[in-house]
Amino acid sequence: MSIEIQDLHVRYGEQVAVSGLSLTVPEGSCFGLLGPNGAGKSSTIRCIATTQAPTSGTIRVGGKDVATEGAAVRALLGVVPQGLAVYDGLTVQQNLRIFGGLYGLEGAKLAERVKWGLELSQLGAHATKKAVELSGGMKRRLNIAAALLHDPKILIFDEPTAGVDPQSRNHIFETVRALHAEGRTVVYTTHYMEEVEALCDRVAIVDHGKLAACDALPALLARAAPTGFHVTLKAPAPLADVRARLEAAGFDLAEVAAEGRTLESAFLELTGRGLRDAS
Amino acid sequence: MNAFFWILRKDLGVFFSDRKGAAMVIIVPLVLGAMMGLIFDPGGGTGKLDVIVVDDDHGAAVGDLVARLGAEPSLNVLPKTEAEAREAVTGGKTGVAIRFAPGTSPKLTPAALFASGDRDGLTLWVDPSRKTEADIVTGLLTKAMMESVFSAVGDPTQQQKMFQDLRAGLGADAAARPELAKFLEDGAGFAGENDARAKDPATAGSGGMALKPPLDVKTETLVAAGPTAGFQSYAHTFAGMLMQFLLFSASGQARNLYAERDAGTLDRLRMTRASKAQILLGSAASVGVVSLMATAVVFGVGMAFFGITLRSGPLAFFVVALGQAAFVGSFAILLAGLANSSKQLDAVATLLILALCFVSGAWVPTFMLPHALQSAGPLVPTRWLLDGMAGATWRGLGLGHALECAGVLFGFAVVFSGIAVKRFRWG
Numbered sequence: 001m002s003i004e005i006q007d008l009h010v011r012y013g014e015q016v017a018v019s020g021l022s023l024t025v026p027e028g029s030c031f032g033l034l035g036p037n038g039a040g041k042s043s044t045i046r047c048i049a050t051t052q053a054p055t056s057g058t059i060r061v062g063g064k065d066v067a068t069e070g071a072a073v074r075a076l077l078g079v080v081p082q083g084l085a086v087y088d089g090l091t092v093q094q095n096l097r098i099f100g101g102l103y104g105l106e107g108a109k110l111a112e113r114v115k116w117g118l119e120l121s122q123l124g125a126h127a128t129k130k131a132v133e134l135s136g137g138m139k140r141r142l143n144i145a146a147a148l149l150h151d152p153k154i155l156i157f158d159e160p161t162a163g164v165d166p167q168s169r170n171h172i173f174e175t176v177r178a179l180h181a182e183g184r185t186v187v188y189t190t191h192y193m194e195e196v197e198a199l200c201d202r203v204a205i206v207d208h209g210k211l212a213a214c215d216a217l218p219a220l221l222a223r224a225a226p227t228g229f230h231v232t233l234k235a236p237a238p239l240a241d242v243r244a245r246l247e248a249a250g251f252d253l254a255e256v257a258a259e260g261r262t263l264e265s266a267f268l269e270l271t272g273r274g275l276r277d278a279s
Numbered sequence: 280m281n282a283f284f285w286i287l288r289k290d291l292g293v294f295f296s297d298r299k300g301a302a303m304v305i306i307v308p309l310v311l312g313a314m315m316g317l318i319f320d321p322g323g324g325t326g327k328l329d330v331i332v333v334d335d336d337h338g339a340a341v342g343d344l345v346a347r348l349g350a351e352p353s354l355n356v357l358p359k360t361e362a363e364a365r366e367a368v369t370g371g372k373t374g375v376a377i378r379f380a381p382g383t384s385p386k387l388t389p390a391a392l393f394a395s396g397d398r399d400g401l402t403l404w405v406d407p408s409r410k411t412e413a414d415i416v417t418g419l420l421t422k423a424m425m426e427s428v429f430s431a432v433g434d435p436t437q438q439q440k441m442f443q444d445l446r447a448g449l450g451a452d453a454a455a456r457p458e459l460a461k462f463l464e465d466g467a468g469f470a471g472e473n474d475a476r477a478k479d480p481a482t483a484g485s486g487g488m489a490l491k492p493p494l495d496v497k498t499e500t501l502v503a504a505g506p507t508a509g510f511q512s513y514a515h516t517f518a519g520m521l522m523q524f525l526l527f528s529a530s531g532q533a534r535n536l537y538a539e540r541d542a543g544t545l546d547r548l549r550m551t552r553a554s555k556a557q558i559l560l561g562s563a564a565s566v567g568v569v570s571l572m573a574t575a576v577v578f579g580v581g582m583a584f585f586g587i588t589l590r591s592g593p594l595a596f597f598v599v600a601l602g603q604a605a606f607v608g609s610f611a612i613l614l615a616g617l618a619n620s621s622k623q624l625d626a627v628a629t630l631l632i633l634a635l636c637f638v639s640g641a642w643v644p645t646f647m648l649p650h651a652l653q654s655a656g657p658l659v660p661t662r663w664l665l666d667g668m669a670g671a672t673w674r675g676l677g678l679g680h681a682l683e684c685a686g687v688l689f690g691f692a693v694v695f696s697g698i699a700v701k702r703f704r705w706g
């Protein structure tokens with residue numbers, strides 16, 4: 001199930017949001033869509049999702065034209081919106097049941113998928129809480145689960161990790177990886193480069209509504225001039241030793257740093273790796 | 280600048296960010312003012328009060344009386360048969376009917392003006408919810424009768440002069456016809472006495488031989504449910520206020536749809552299998568369900584504590600309540616379709632709700648509306664709704680009437696929903 005975008009234009013009055021974008025998301029890929037704020041990512045996603053009509057251009061999802069076969073396209077897609085679009089007044093479980101029902105699930109199948117959604121979002125313990133009572137990160141996870149109940153073949157995530165703690169982010173990563181590993185096509189939008197590096201095999205960079213680059217991740221990385229080297233030792237050695245021996249070999253060193261010592265690793269060390277709200 | 284001014288600037292900025300909505304908020308009071316002016320303008324072709332006349336007498340005197348009523352600028356006389364008149368009054372179509380029984384004409388004589396004791400009557404059939412109209416008709420009818428029976432000899436002074444003139448005219452013949460002379464003298468004396476009595480504050484208005492209309496006007500209220508079934512003013516006010524509340528809650532639901540649009544949940548719904556029609560109709564149905572619950576509670580309490588009875592049976596009431604639910608539900612999405620932002624909604628909803636309530640007769644009697652608006656009744660859903668509610672409760676007009684009203688309300692619901700689905704914008 002691939003997505004083919006051809007010469008997409010989106011305008012809001014005078015404002016040009018997307019301007020002649022063409023790209024293909026290959027079936028089974030985990031596709032990173034990168035771009036600065038206002039680059040036109042969300043606009044593009046809304047066009048793919050059929051909730052917005054392109055000003056011009058064509059989009060095919062799994063071979064189906066979004067303009068003429070909207071319903072078929074929607075059945076293939078699971079779109080996790082950038083905003084938290086859940087019903088605050090309803091409980092977690094009610095939210096999932098309603099979206100599942102709207103996706104055409106019923107009876108035992110619906111119950112099973114709601115259960116799956118609760119597991120996926122690790123919100124089982126909060127099933128009867130109203131969405132308004134959830135923390136931002138928990139709500140993000142509900143926002144994701146609500147889009148996936150109908151087991152779509154193509155998943156589109158629009159900044160799914162905005163405003164979540166590292167624990168929730170890791171959980172979301174694992175979710176995306178697992179869903180991708182099961183053979184689904186994934187489109188992932190974010191401003192966090194390390195997320196794309198960690199998750200995606202193919203990346204497009206858009207700017208001012210135009211495609212700046214689109215390639216496999218390693219090929220894209222190869223385009224950037226290296227700013228340094230990363231040396232991995234087979235057996236750990238004291239940092240001072242490594243530095244001394246490299247200097248002895250005649251290298252002019254700018255920095256030699258131990259790996260894995262980041263603020264995030266310290267944070268996770270101190271607060272634990274499990275989801276804070278999972279119990 | 281202190282915080283007060285920053286808040287002021289912020290709120291004005293937000294208000295005018297939706298220019299069309301802001302313009303509507305300013306224009307709507309103008310439209311409402313003009314509308315109310317039109318409704319209550321005493322000069323500009325105010326509404327005529329419909330009154331049915333059943334002439335079973337066919338005499339000349341009644342004919343003259345009916346012609347005088349017809350000439351009244353504030354009355355619209357509708358000649359009907361007795362059966363038609365009863366149906367129109369019990370059905371709430373016309374507030375008042377006057378029936379002239381056979382043999383009325385001969386009683387419309389000057390002699391009847393002086394008759395005391397038991398007097399012949401004339402019947403007004405009245406819709407008990409429209410007593411004001413009956414009072415107006417009674418006044419005008421009495422006036423017409425008086426005018427019809429005697430025009431020139433209206434006051435005792437005139438009568439006295441009339442007798443004196445006649446006596447003077449008798450002249451020399453008086454000696455030859457003493458009885459006649461005596462009669463005319465007595466008459467003049469009697470009229471003079473009456474004149475004095477009428478002018479004396481101590482006895483003014485006290486019986487005696489003062490002139491009275493030739494016939495007493497007796498009102499008889501007509502209710503389909505039977506002669507002992509009276510008007511239930513609570514059934515009337517509960518229905519009106521419930522309707523008003525439901526229309527406002529419908530506009531609340533329209534606002535919810537805009538809130539969902541802003542929150543992104545509406546887009547999310549669109550990603551599911553739900554069609555636009557399903558999303559809007561489902562939303563309308565939720566208003567309908569709330570409407571049914573509110574109706575059950577309001578009338579349940581009304582029946583338990585305020586003496587309201589369902590004189591057409593529970594089924595007829597339920598049918599009308601269903602029609603009401605369909606109407607207010609569709610009204611919610613109609614508003615969402617007609618406006619395009621919460622601010623525009625404020626303006627459009629206020630205008631439509633006030634207009635619908637006014638024209639329905641929930642706030643002012645419909646006879647006070649201009650004729651054009653009165654005859655627009657069948658185009659006004661709220662008129663059908665209140666008619667249906669009255670028919671199902673105190674009027675007791677039966678299941679057929681309930682089905683008719685509910686049918687029309689469903690018709691409106693279909694049209695409103697169609698417009699809503701066509702006009703509603705996702706973004």
Ligand SMILES: Nc1ncnc2c1ncn2[C@@H]1O[C@H](COP(=O)(O)OP(=O)(O)OP(=O)(O)O)[C@@H](O)[C@H]1O
Pocket residue numbers: 012015016017018035036037038039040041042043044082
């Ligand atoms: N509803 C709208 N009306 C007018 N202009 C809009 C609308 N939505 C987006 N735009 C404009 O279109 C351009 C692209 O917006 P879009 O939301 O697609 O960008 P994005 O890449 O998703 O940005 P971000 O990373 O900030 O989410 C922006 O310049 C934005 O101002």
Ligand SMILES: [Mg+2]
Pocket residue numbers: 041042043082158
């Ligand atoms: Mg965006």
